[in-house]
Structures are given as structure tokens and as C-alpha cells.
Amino acid sequence: MTLDLPTSLIIAGFTLAVASGLMLFSWVLLRSHKALGQWGLAFFMGALAIALFAVRGHIPDVWSILAANTILAAAYGIMWKGVRTFEGRPSAPVIVFAGAVVWLFACMVPEFYAWPAARATLMTLIGMTYSLLAVAELWRGRTEHLISRWPIMVVLAVHAATLPLRIPLASAMGGPGTGHAALLAFVMFEAVLFCMCAAYLFVSLNKERVALRYEQTSLQDPLTAVPNRRAFLQQAARIIDRSSVSGRPVALLLFDLDRFKSVNDRYGHSAGDETLVAFCRVAVGQLRPTDLFARLGGEEFGCLLPDTTRTDALGVAERVRVAFEATTHGAADVPFVVTVSVGMAVADGSNIDLPTLLVAADRALYRAKQEGRNRVEPNSLAALCSLAESRAALSAREGDKKFG
Numbered sequence: 001m002t003l004d005l006p007t008s009l010i011i012a013g014f015t016l017a018v019a020s021g022l023m024l025f026s027w028v029l030l031r032s033h034k035a036l037g038q039w040g041l042a043f044f045m046g047a048l049a050i051a052l053f054a055v056r057g058h059i060p061d062v063w064s065i066l067a068a069n070t071i072l073a074a075a076y077g078i079m080w081k082g083v084r085t086f087e088g089r090p091s092a093p094v095i096v097f098a099g100a101v102v103w104l105f106a107c108m109v110p111e112f113y114a115w116p117a118a119r120a121t122l123m124t125l126i127g128m129t130y131s132l133l134a135v136a137e138l139w140r141g142r143t144e145h146l147i148s149r150w151p152i153m154v155v156l157a158v159h160a161a162t163l164p165l166r167i168p169l170a171s172a173m174g175g176p177g178t179g180h181a182a183l184l185a186f187v188m189f190e191a192v193l194f195c196m197c198a199a200y201l202f203v204s205l206n207k208e209r210v211a212l213r214y215e216q217t218s219l220q221d222p223l224t225a226v227p228n229r230r231a232f233l234q235q236a237a238r239i240i241d242r243s244s245v246s247g248r249p250v251a252l253l254l255f256d257l258d259r260f261k262s263v264n265d266r267y268g269h270s271a272g273d274e275t276l277v278a279f280c281r282v283a284v285g286q287l288r289p290t291d292l293f294a295r296l297g298g299e300e301f302g303c304l305l306p307d308t309t310r311t312d313a314l315g316v317a318e319r320v321r322v323a324f325e326a327t328t329h330g331a332a333d334v335p336f337v338v339t340v341s342v343g344m345a346v347a348d349g350s351n352i353d354l355p356t357l358l359v360a361a362d363r364a365l366y367r368a369k370q371e372g373r374n375r376v377e378p379n380s381l382a383a384l385c386s387l388a389e390s391r392a393a394l395s396a397r398e399g400d401k402k403f404g
Helices: 005-029 034-054 061-086 098-106 116-140 149-169 178-218 229-246 260-267 269-285 310-325 354-370 381-403
Strands: 250-257 292-297 300-306 328-331 334-337 340-347 376-378
Touching (some): 061 098, 061 116, 116 149, 229 250, 229 354, 250 269, 250 310, 260 269, 260 334, 269 328, 310 340
Parallel strands (some): 340 376
Antiparallel strands (some): 250 300, 292 300
């Protein structure tokens, strides 16, 4: 069976309408993702434009040519706007509807309006421009690791590259001859494939972001906005493994705010919360971007310093302690000062795991508390190695019991 152009347009329009419905339904489920609603609107407008194309000859040309192409140009602009919205960037209406305005002004020229190839060429340029701009926007946001980002960029780029193939079909609204049959079949196939793939991938892109944000939230302390205990344990284990392989030293600092319960009891929990936030601000200000700092629970915080010697780690711990002691907090206009105790453990690149470092640093922190608080207490390398050997021996005995 040979497809004629009107039938092909009806099929393409129906596919666009289905894709539009899928995206609008997804937008209803994810109302905060306005980009889905904008793409759903763009695809709906595209379906409406194609429906007007399909009934050309049965309705006035002002609808099937002028209005239909204006709607299609606006649909491309809204599609680009949807990508901008997804990336969190504003889009000026003058740019969104620039293609539609250019089309309307061009149609005021009688020679242009009467020349099908010229009309098709202009619409092709409009569609290609917005499609490639959408690709550029997605490329700019590539630092956000979303798998669907790359396939949808390819789909949009391929769509832009195939748009010029529609120009030879512009004057064949009554049905192309045999010379156009293969081209029509390819164009129709590309249009249907673009509609379904673009819709599916854009929905997937938004869902990926929801999952990514949920994962990030689950790894972040809601009060202080620093990583939580779960994130710390995951990332610290990887850093220590790399340090063991490379033979580079790694230091662990455990911070515990002194007499923090009395802050809550005397000044209220809001003052306590503000103190925790202030400590994080002070500590992060003394650290490198590569250092891992997290809230481990309550008023206890951990900091892993990769590629850091014992001397350097002591310097970091002291700077944090002194800077926090110099910070004045206030509750109901009553200033107060809070101090912090620090326990430190340093691995010199030997095969030390995270649990061993945590136990060693925790023991050092306990000594800091016992010695009067507001001090840094390091754990000796000998004690650390002894602790590691004890843990290894205990693991070996447990293994013998299990398999013996």
C-alpha cells in the first residue's frame, strides 16, 4: 500500500497527540516539573498544526498554511522553553515566539506566500534552530549525571538534521508521485520515531532527576545541609580504599561539641540548631574542597582528610577548634560561646580500613573529653596499628569458628 501525504500527516498527528497525552499525564503526576507540561503543550500544538495540514484543500489556506505553520513554529519555541525550564533557566517570550513572528511577517510578502518551497525552507530553519538550541541547553547541563540526557540530545539532533527532507514534499500536498514515495515513507518514519522517543526520553529525564534529588536528599543532613552519616560512611570507605592502594596518608577527625545538652536546656533547641549550623559553617570554611565533612548524628561530626599527614591534620583540627571557640552565638540577645573537642587518627597509607580509623578517632575523642574538653587529642600510629591487628585477629577467629 502506498501512503499519500494527507494520510501520512494524519498518522504523524495522531502520534504527536498520543505523545502529548503521555507527557501531560506525567506532568499531572509530577506537578512541580513544569517542563513536562510545556513539552506536552508543544506536542499538542504540533498535532493541531499537522491536523490542519492534513485537511488542506477542504479548509481555507489561511488555516492550513498561515495558521498551521504559525502554530507549529510556536510549538518548536515552547519545546525549547521546556528544555530551558528543565535546566532552571528563564526564557524570554520574545525568543519563544520569535519563529512564529518571523513566519507571520514573511507571509506578508506575496511572492514568499505563493512559493511552497520557500515556505517549507523557512519552517525547516525555524524547526532546526529551536531543536539545536534545545540540544545546546541540554549540553550545558551535562554536569548533572542523567543517563537520558544523551539519548534525547541525539534524538533532537537527528530530528534537526532530517527536517530539510520535508522541503521536496512541500508542493506535494495532493499526494506525491512515485519519486516522492520513498522520501515520504522515511519522513513519516522519522516523525513517528521522533515523537515517541522524544516524549519517552523527556519523561524519563524528569523522573531521573526526581530519583537523583531523592537520593541526594537521603544523603544530606536536613538541618545543616552537609552530608549525613550514611553519605560519610559510603564516601569515606572509597577514599580510604584509594589511599591504601596509592600509599598516601589519610586522616580522620571526629568533632563533638562540648556540653551541647546545656545549650539546648538553657537557650532552647532553636539556639542549639543554630549552633550546629554555625559549627558546620566554621568547619567547612577551614577545609579543602576535597575533604569530606559530615554530620554523624546529634552534635558529632566527622571529617576525612585525604592525602594529609599527621602534622597537617593537627593543624586543621586546631584551626577549626580555635575558629569555633571564637564564634559568638546568641539567643534572645544573650551571647554565649560553645567549644568543641576533637579526636584524630591518621593512617600512613598502610592497609587501614574505615572502621579501624573510626574506633581509633573515637577513643582519641574520649580522651579529649576526659582531659578537659576544648582540645585536640591525636591517636598514635602504634595504637592504630595495634587496633587494626586486633580487629584482624578477631575477624580471623570468627572466620575459623564459622568454617571450623
